[in-house]
Amino acid sequence: MGTAFRVFWAALKDYYEEMFRLAGANLLWLVLAIPVVTLPPATAGMFYLANQVAHHKSVELGMFFEGLKKYFVKSWLWALLNVAALVILYTNVVFYGEKVGGQWGSIAQGLFVGLGVMWCLIQLYVFPMLLEQEQPRLLLALRNAALMAFASPIVTLVLGLLLVATAVLSLVLALPFAVALMAVVALAANEAVLTLLVQFGIRKPPEEMMEG
Numbered sequence: 550m551g552t553a554f555r556v557f558w559a560a561l562k563d564y565y566e567e568m569f570r571l572a573g574a575n576l577l578w579l580v581l582a583i584p585v586v587t588l589p590p591a592t593a594g595m596f597y598l599a600n601q602v603a604h605h606k607s608v609e610l611g612m613f614f615e616g617l618k619k620y621f622v623k624s625w626l627w628a629l630l631n632v633a634a635l636v637i638l639y640t641n642v643v644f645y646g647e648k649v650g651g652q653w654g655s656i657a658q659g660l661f662v663g664l665g666v667m668w669c670l671i672q673l674y675v676f677p678m679l680l681e682q683e684q685p686r687l688l689l690a691l692r693n694a695a696l697m698a699f700a701s702p703i704v705t706l707v708l709g710l711l712l713v714a715t716a717v718l719s720l721v722l723a724l725p726f727a728v729a730l731m732a733v734v735a736l737a738a739n740e741a742v743l744t745l746l747v748q749f750g751i752r753k754p755p756e757e758m759m760e761g
Contacts, residue, residue: 553707560736572728574613591615593624596676599735638665677742
């Protein structure tokens with residue numbers, strides 16, 4: 550659980566240190582989210598920029614557009630995959646509620662709702678994992694994201710709850726939603742992947758990489 554709070558705090562710290570660029574990117578993401586066709590690429594652009602920040606690299610707002618263009622196709626494939634998965638899960642929830650009913654119907658509905666929550670939590674790691682892989686293949690990133698989520702369920706669940714709470718607060722206050730929410734989500738997801746890769750021994754700690 551402590552790892553999730555450390556990751557979340559690191560994301561807030563990253564946002565504070567690069568506030569002007571990230572606030573600008575968040576506003577761009579919000580504008581590009583209005584026409585549906587640009588929402589997935591804009592999200593990819595935000596994850597790409599956040600990945601550079603999480604690696605403590607020198608960043609520019611132009612990196613948002615760099616990520617948008619570079620991952621335009623993959624972001625849309627990711628979006629379509631999510632739409633298909635959520636439609637299937639929703640259809641099953643409705644089916645077991647209307648056609649089966651009773652205790653078994655409720656159990657099946659609960660199962661598919663749980664699967665939906667798990668799917669959404671796994672998605673936190675997909676794009677950051679894609680950016681870390683030597684071979685940027687989407688299905689490989691999805692598999693690795695699922696393995697990471699199942700290997701660290703408490704961290705993933707607590708981080709998800711923290712981000713949901715942040716989203717609710719941002720929507721209530723409006724201004725944080727406009728200038729910070731998506732940036733913080735992308736930063737937290739990238740920080741989580743980098744932290745867990747170190748914990749699993751797949752990636753060297755930052756200080757060792759700097760020495761190397």
